[in-house]
Amino acid sequence: MAHFIDRRLNSKGKSTINRQRFIKRYKQQIKRAVSDAVGKRSVTDVESGEQISIPKRDISEPIFHTGKGGKRHIVHPGNDQFTAGDKIERPLGGEGQGSGAGEASNEGEGQDEFVFSISKDEYLNILFEDLELPNLQKNQFAQVTQYETYRAGYQTDGMPTNLDIVRSLKGSVARRIALTAADKRKLGELEEELRRLREDKHENTLHILAIEKDIAALKAKIAKVPFIDTFDLRFKNYDTRPLPSSKAVMFCLMDVSGSMDQETKETAKRFYILLYLFLSRTYENVEVVYIRHHTQAKEVDENEFFYSQETGGTIVSSALKLMKDIINERYSDGAWNIYGAQASDGDNWADDSPKCGDLLTNHLLPACRYYTYIEITQRPHQSLWKIFDAVSTAHSNFICKHIESQADIYPAFRELFKRADASAR
């Protein structure tokens, strides 16, 4: 007689811990794969996880086994053409026909890569390990739009649906005990007295009658205390409180003048992807505003931002001004956490640079949580860098960083957002 058990409802993921161990062990390799994969993604694609591949030899578990060579005697099925004594050319690749049962399975030459997927969360965790957002304070203002309802104790009045039965009955029990305790004690004493008198051999009729009357009166009094009273009722109380804002907007500013080639743009794109992913980990919704500029600035969509061709001179302040206008127009209500990221090759019309410094210091930086400027160039710095460098020493929420090639992006990004305690270590 068999015993059937339905295990389907048991917790899944018995192997989760083993999986975590595996990921922990190969963190270095996985990290490398993750940072390689960044460039292939769209900026706002955070829903998908990532395919990770690790060289197989790195994760092999070595055992003693036999190698190629020597004399082997192998039996195969399905003879269709051979007779005893036939000689067959050795197939190239060394292995005999097919692979004999139970051997050569550990050679590890079948597949070079061990490929698997990690989830979105695992991907982001690995990508942003040890990083944190600087100056993170959640904006909270008078005109907050979101509230959350939470339980806030009990009250004596309310709707019947909110009645808390257990609490109410506890009150009822307590009230009944409080109101009847003295009488019950007295009743007990009288009953004891009555029993004693009845056992007494002497005549006590009058006394007994008096006590019986008292007992009856007390019992009536106790019975009059109601089982439940409106006084006992307790209702659950709910209250609302404002929620801190979890909205962020990220401004991507990029120079698209003739001097910026596609490669430089790709490098900038990687930086924006990282920033977007990172922000979306902290904030529920992140909006992205793309501003590109040459001598004039324009707000565009992602595709145009990265791939349209423009030529002409460069006036950086036009973009900063547009950003300021957009902030005033759409994101000035205080519910938004504003981040700015600007990429450029450092070219600017020399007279414009002080204007940029002024715009940043007086208008943008006070409104922004954090503003990063990356300069992607292999040439010496020009006027813009000098101005921005000066601004960055005066403001803790402004950082400029020099990047020479794609390979610098991820390290530079990590440095920008390095966790305060991690850098102290």
Next chain:
Amino acid sequence: MPIQAASSPHKLDDGPDWNFDLLLQYEQEIDRIARGFKLDTYPNQIEVITAEQMMDAYASIGMPLNYTHWSFGKKFIQTEQQYKRGQMGLAYEIVINSSPCIAYLMEENTVTMQALVMAHACYGHNSFSKGNYLFKTWTDASSIIDYLVFAKNYIANCEQKYGINEVENILDSCHALMNFGVDRYKRPQKISLQEEKTRQQEREAYLQSQVNELWRTLPEGAQKKQAQPARFPEEPQENLLYFIEKNAPLLEPWQREIVRIVRKVSQYFYPQKQTQVMNEGWACFWHYHILNQMYDEKLVSDRFMMEFLHSHSSVVMQPEYNSPYYSGINPYALGFSMFMDIKRVCQSPTEEDYYYLPSIAGKDWLETVHFAMQNFKDESFISQFLSPKIIRDFKLFALEDDTSKSFISVSAIHDEKGYHTIKEALSAQYNLSNLEPNIQVYNVDICGDRSLTLRYIPQNDIPLANSRQEVMRHLHRLWKFDVRLEQEHPDGKTEVIAQCPHPESP
């Protein structure tokens, strides 16, 4: 046939959906028929699980629970990837050699598949692990689950006490040597007895030497004999993990216990490795007979039977050597055909069978198959029962692959001259001691640097693969003094083929 008549001679519902009541009805019928075929089983515990839980079970080498280790995570990820991409279907069942015998059924099986799986696993595999001599002598079905619970907790405790990395290192090293953690020749129960005996012999020898000393009259030093340095171990040891557990100089007690756990688990799986063909063949043989019996009793419909035969025939299919699906001999196919053939030889033997299999031709088939199941392992089963008819049916041929020659030669095919060669070659193919390299603990330099020397004795000049360097590193982690692996050449000379620490590196 001593099968009781069906208690409920009405047709069972053929699904395709199943429910627990229906499973119970099927199970009762299967049980009744199995008893009629004298299948002796442990009590069954049948658990219905989902695909994901099945993958969990895969990852922990088929056990319902196991200690935590990254390699199981790797296995899980691998299985999951392959399953998601459709490169592999999951098994319909997993059965655990324990008492009660735990069998997992996948929830997405149809009722036909569930019946097939119950007959296959809960009666086929179950009776095999209760009856086969290897399982009887090597494993203790009633205690394995408890032991795994102990192992899991012990290792979890060690992780808390000594750190996850420490424990992982030891486990990694033990896993590298896991295949060398079994006693191949001596049987576990006899160890204590044997130890008793050797201890007693040692005592005797010691007393004897005292006696000799007393009676010695010749003055010492007359002929200064070159004292033969005492060897340790006295005889080469095949069980590397056991040797390490008992003799590694610097292991902490908890590390020894972990070595022991890995060794025990390895030992537990040792019989399964050696009886793959028989075990699967036996289970297929019985699901085939039980379900056919149900059909004969009109318990199941034609539709049920068609579905069953379809899965059955794809399980016992043997692709030919030049087929793209070919990956060696299918143990299900070979095992099933051999048991069917034993039945045939018993029931209707031919002249040839009387010549090649005189011991079973014309005997009672039920007794004979039980005898074959109980007393053999793959290697001996094939050399005993592989009949010429099977060799012809499978069109088996033997290849001789000698790397010193530029061609491969066909040494035998399925003809009269070849039967014997093929039988021998196929039997040797399932001999574990041919498949796993012969490596033994040869010497420990107890008076010197405590270095450990292993010796590899190649068979048929087959060399050891390059992974040996890595494995030696693991061995060094356990032994903590120099370790060396030498190969014995046919002329008796030896050559060091791997060592750790490597002499070049400081």
